[in-house]
Amino acid sequence: MKMSTRLILAACLTLPVLVACKKEEQTQTVEAAPVAKPATNDDNAWAEYLTDVVKRNVGDATSVYLYTLPAADSADYEGEYARQLEKAQTDVMRGGVEGTLLAYGSPDSAKTADLAVTSFEAAQPGSMKGVRVLFIGNPADSDRVKAAVEPSGAVFQFVEAK
Incomplete structure (x- = not known):
């Protein structure tokens, strides 16, 4: 009887410690x-915002590529657009590897949509199976990006920039 009382007392004293540890976790x-x-x-500020959106939507992706543009009034905007377009087109033309996330976003949603649409023009049908494309922008631009991405076999995901 004394032994069972001691075990019950020990359990009662240990339980609050375990509960406290669980709450801390x-x-x-x-x-x-x-x-x-x-x-x-x-x-x-835009880099921080877009990185946060991508992190929240990365899911089970094992590699992530983020294509961004500076504000339209920034120095060398056209040069930056050309470099990002070349990079995105090269990545898409190579075809996709399962588990890859391609994310597009910038302060100018329409121009980012142009970047995404143009980068998928040369994609072979079904060449991006297992790839997810995340477009961060305005709803008005979402449908044309989706239409450009889907023939490649990639899964399209839209996040409204807000």
């Missing part, structure tokens, strides 16, 4: 608040 997994869409064309 739960509070450590709280996710940070999303980064708000920048109200300006600041490149650093």
